Amino acid sequence: MSREPSRTWALSWRLQVHRPISRIxxxxxxxxxxxxxxxxxxxxxxxxxxxxxxxxxxxxxxxxPAWIEAESxxxxxxxxxxTETGMMPNPVFSFSRDRLGMTGGDITExxxxxxxxxxxxxxxxxxxxxxxxxLDAARSDSRIRRLNTIADVRRSFAVTMHHVQIQSxxxxxxxxxxxxxxxxAKLAKAGEVSGYDRRRIEREAQTxxxxxxxxxxxxxxxxxxLSALSGKKPDEVTRLLGELxxxxxPALEGLQAGLRQRPDLASLLAQAEASGREGQAARRxxxxxxxxxxxxxxxxxxxxxxxxxxxxxxxxxxxxDRSQALQQRSLADQQTLRAEHQMAEAKADAExxxxxxxxxxxxxxxLAYRSDSPDGTQGLTAIAQAAYQSGEAGLLELLDAYRTELxxxxxxxxxxxxxxxxxxxLETLSGVSSYE
Numbered sequence: 001m002s003r004e005p006s007r008t009w010a011l012s013w014r015l016q017v018h019r020p021i022s023r024i025x026x027x028x029x030x031x032x033x034x035x036x037x038x039x040x041x042x043x044x045x046x047x048x049x050x051x052x053x054x055x056x057x058x059x060x061x062x063x064x065p066a067w068i069e070a071e072s073x074x075x076x077x078x079x080x081x082x083t084e085t086g087m088m089p090n091p092v093f094s095f096s097r098d099r100l101g102m103t104g105g106d107i108t109e110x111x112x113x114x115x116x117x118x119x120x121x122x123x124x125x126x127x128x129x130x131x132x133x134x135l136d137a138a139r140s141d142s143r144i145r146r147l148n149t150i151a152d153v154r155r156s157f158a159v160t161m162h163h164v165q166i167q168s169x170x171x172x173x174x175x176x177x178x179x180x181x182x183x184x185a186k187l188a189k190a191g192e193v194s195g196y197d198r199r200r201i202e203r204e205a206q207t208x209x210x211x212x213x214x215x216x217x218x219x220x221x222x223x224x225x226l227s228a229l230s231g232k233k234p235d236e237v238t239r240l241l242g243e244l245x246x247x248x249x250p251a252l253e254g255l256q257a258g259l260r261q262r263p264d265l266a267s268l269l270a271q272a273e274a275s276g277r278e279g280q281a282a283r284r285x286x287x288x289x290x291x292x293x294x295x296x297x298x299x300x301x302x303x304x305x306x307x308x309x310x311x312x313x314x315x316x317x318x319x320x321d322r323s324q325a326l327q328q329r330s331l332a333d334q335q336t337l338r339a340e341h342q343m344a345e346a347k348a349d350a351e352x353x354x355x356x357x358x359x360x361x362x363x364x365x366x367l368a369y370r371s372d373s374p375d376g377t378q379g380l381t382a383i384a385q386a387a388y389q390s391g392e393a394g395l396l397e398l399l400d401a402y403r404t405e406l407x408x409x410x411x412x413x414x415x416x417x418x419x420x421x422x423x424x425x426l427e428t429l430s431g432v433s434s435y436e
Contacts, residue, residue, distance in 0.1 A: 058150055118291075
């Protein structure tokens with residue numbers, strides 16, 4: 001039923017082209033299209049000059065004052081423990097005055113004394129080494145947080161760019177539907193198309209507007225998240241510049257070679273070494289600390305007085321507590337951490353190989369789908385438009401061609417996004433980022 005009205009419209013359109021007024025309209029439409037094209041080209045150049053790249057967004061995220069202060073605070077805390085364990089105990093100064101009442105007069109005794117405890121076992125040195133190892137673990141943990149921050153920002157950047165490009169594709173689809181709807185409405189008033197065609201294309205336009213609204217909402221939400229992660233204002237991340245599809249996947253051997261130095265694995269090893277040093281210190285618990293005392297004692301009696309030097313040595317007797325509990329705890333911690341490192345290393349290797357395979361396959365699929373035919377889908381649209389104008393195809397065929405081109409564009413963008421996210425995950429799992 002829709003083909004006859006379409007042929008009537010096409011015949012009417014061909015007849016009107018030869019009229020002077022139609023030529024003027026056609027010229028006006030052409031000039032308008034050219035002017036719009038120039039404006040769009042100028043807007044594109046301006047947008048590119050103001051757009052933010054992924055590297056700029058990552059740099060902004062890592063230079064946020066709050067992020068820097070949080071990391072410096074954690075490192076300062078770990079460094080303070082190293083300083084604390086390396087210090088000797090403070091000397092102790094004591095003064096006493098005793099007075100004893102006697103029949104012949106009071107006797108006064110004054111004592112001034114300084115004592116210092118010395119570590120003869122080397123436990124303090126071992127604890128200092130343990131604290132230094134934990135400082136290395138804290139540095140590795142800082143690198144983990146840095147890598148995760150970079151990955152979060154890059155993922156948010158990719159998702160935002162994906163939503164923006166989906167929004168552009170839907171905008172183009174809506175523009176074409178609205179142009180066809182406008183022409184169909186005019187022809188419907190002239191009785192040259194069926195009421196079904198007019199209502200069908202209006203419904204298609206309504207669907208396109210709804211999908212575009214949803215895409216705009218998704219883009220707005222992702223921009224807010226990107227703004228929060230990067231420290232920039234939401235209006236500063238409205239223009240993004242970059243390619244969604246990632247570059248070639250790096251070689252698996254190179255990624256596996258650097259896997260052993262991944263920060264989370266290095267942190268577990270450093271913590272295990274620290275527990276080992278603490279265990280060594282605990283095993284020396286049978287060696288007591290030596291306390292040396294020096295001072296002066298003065299004795300004053302009613303008829304005479306005198307003073308003399310005090311030298312004393314004291315130490316505890318490790319009869320009951322020889323740091324047995326600390327030995328057990330250190331040994332258990334070391335055993336646990338080394339086992340966790342072994343399991344984490346095996347898991348990391350498996351995840352890396354899986355992510356490498358996934359990243360390569362997704363990129364290959366995205367490239368193959370993209371190279372299959374943007375020209376083919378555009379060619380289908382052009383054929384459908386020509387057939388519709390000539391009356392050889394109906395409105396449904398034209399709308400199907402528009403949807404086919406939209407589906408191709410959105411599918412290509414979805415594949416590119418998945419390939420990008422897999423590439424980011426692969427780089428994060430390798431423990432090495434190009435943005436460090």
